Amino acid sequence: MAKSAGVSIGYLAERTGLAVSAIRYYEAQGLVEPWRNAGGQRRFHRADLRRLSFVMVAQKFGFSLPEIHGFLKSLPGGRTPTKADWARLSEQFRDHLNARIETLERLRDNLDGCIGCGCLSLPNCKLYNPDDAVAQNGQGPRYLMGDRPSDLTKDGNRTPNDDI
Amino acid sequence: MAKSAGVSIGYLAERTGLAVSAIRYYEAQGLVEPWRNAGGQRRFHRADLRRLSFVMVAQKFGFSLPEIHGFLKSLPGGRTPTKADWARLSEQFRDHLNARIETLERLRDNLDGCIGCGCLSLPNCKLYNPDDAVAQNGQGPRYLMGDRPSDLTKDGNRTPNDDI
DNA sequence: CTAATTTCTCAACCTAACTTGAGATCAAGC
DNA sequence: GCTTGATCTCAAGTTAGGTTGAGAAATTAG
Numbered sequence: 001m002a003k004s005a006g007v008s009i010g011y012l013a014e015r016t017g018l019a020v021s022a023i024r025y026y027e028a029q030g031l032v033e034p035w036r037n038a039g040g041q042r043r044f045h046r047a048d049l050r051r052l053s054f055v056m057v058a059q060k061f062g063f064s065l066p067e068i069h070g071f072l073k074s075l076p077g078g079r080t081p082t083k084a085d086w087a088r089l090s091e092q093f094r095d096h097l098n099a100r101i102e103t104l105e106r107l108r109d110n111l112d113g114c115i116g117c118g119c120l121s122l123p124n125c126k127l128y129n130p131d132d133a134v135a136q137n138g139q140g141p142r143y144l145m146g147d148r149p150s151d152l153t154k155d156g157n158r159t160p161n162d163d164i
Numbered sequence: 165m166a167k168s169a170g171v172s173i174g175y176l177a178e179r180t181g182l183a184v185s186a187i188r189y190y191e192a193q194g195l196v197e198p199w200r201n202a203g204g205q206r207r208f209h210r211a212d213l214r215r216l217s218f219v220m221v222a223q224k225f226g227f228s229l230p231e232i233h234g235f236l237k238s239l240p241g242g243r244t245p246t247k248a249d250w251a252r253l254s255e256q257f258r259d260h261l262n263a264r265i266e267t268l269e270r271l272r273d274n275l276d277g278c279i280g281c282g283c284l285s286l287p288n289c290k291l292y293n294p295d296d297a298v299a300q301n302g303q304g305p306r307y308l309m310g311d312r313p314s315d316l317t318k319d320g321n322r323t324p325n326d327d328i
Numbered sequence: 329c330t331a332a333t334t335t336c337t338c339a340a341c342c343t344a345a346c347t348t349g350a351g352a353t354c355a356a357g358c
Numbered sequence: 359g360c361t362t363g364a365t366c367t368c369a370a371g372t373t374a375g376g377t378t379g380a381g382a383a384a385t386t387a388g
Contacts, residue, residue, distance in 0.1 A: 008385095010334065020335080021377055029375090039384045041335055061271065065375075090275055097272045101265055107225065108261045111254055174364060184365080185347055193345090203354045205365055229345075 006035070006043030016052045023052065029065050031055055031072065047080040054081050061093045062100060170199070170207030180216045187216065193229050195219055195236065211244040218245050225257045226264060 013020045026032055027042070032051055034042040051072070058068045071092075075085055177184045190196055191206070196215055198206040215236070222232045235256075239249055 008334080019377075022375085024336095025376055037384095039335085041384070059375095061275070094272055094275055097268055097275070101268050101272070104261055104265050104268070108258055108265070111225070111258055111261070172364080183347075186345080188366095189346060201354095203365085205354070223345095 006037070007046060007048075009034075009042050009044065012044055012049060012052060015049055016056065018052060018056070026052070026055060026065070030069055031065065045080075051080045054086075058089075058093070061097055063093075063096065170201070171210055171212075173198075173206050173208065176208055176213060176216060179213055180220065182216060182220070190216070190219060190229070194233055195229065209244075215244045218250075222253075222257070225261055227257075227260070 009020050009023055012018070012023055016023075018026075023032070024042075027034060032044065032048050034044045034048070037043050054072070055065075055068050058071065059065075063071075071089055072081070075081060079085075081089060173184050173187055176182070176187055180187075182190075187196070188206075191198060196208065196212050198208045198212070201207050218236070219229075219232050222235065223229075227235075235253055236245070239245060243249075245253065
């Protein structure tokens, strides 16, 4: 059970293709927890190679680093994902991915239904529904196309075709 | 043909749901081009309501502001999109969306094929293919999981099961 | 032993799409 | 005329996921 010499950050960088700076950043985010050698340099477990690979795959599936942190913490003892862990986690991955695919398909279908409908001017346009937002940028616009519900009832004297 | 009084930035903000600051930002990006009144305040064409709506929809479909700028500039005379313009542009939107959906589906299918395969350790894992990246963040890791091709041939003395 | 690599820390920079704040001016209602 | 409220400019801040650079110390190669 003696703690082996461990591997250097440069080794992990070379093996994973990650930049050294990225690995340090991941440490800052709590995704890996190296110890230090006598000279103050980071030493990693060999298993961190798998851990970092897991991070890379999870990122590819659209998870944020905090979410990935959550996955890793959810493992018994915070261990590096094993084959069995991976089988369980990959289900979550697929659900996540399916949800994203569905959102995009709904958006596409609404677009199809909107071609030639004069769309951009209609309050009842399906693209109007804010809940269907792709929502990949947290701070995007809150409404899609004017006419908040209260607007129409409050403002009586507009010439209908004057707007938009 | 006299230039009408135009509408204020606050009016557009209220009608579109955009923040005033966002509309100013869009102006800085060249998406709208208001003129100024005597007091130096911005005045917009009513048609800019449709123009901004177009920007919002296009964003929802995953286009960047520079790309949207390109769409708007491509219109005859740089005009605000008409119904016919919209029909043409929406085809591009759909193509864009379909491409994104396909990428995600490929990723999901590769995941399905990988469950239980011990995946994260195999250089021939399908998730390894860098070209399949979701690529929504421009500066993600360049390789997925260690073992760059040259690595295996160069480094002769590794114990196979020692890695990852 | 010396030179060349690595690694260290820490702050600053990067992109995208905005927001926030300060301090000043403009426009509108009474 | 006066007081709100809207608008103005311009710089700086925000989030995510890192990168870059400076200057110093550790490690490795020969």
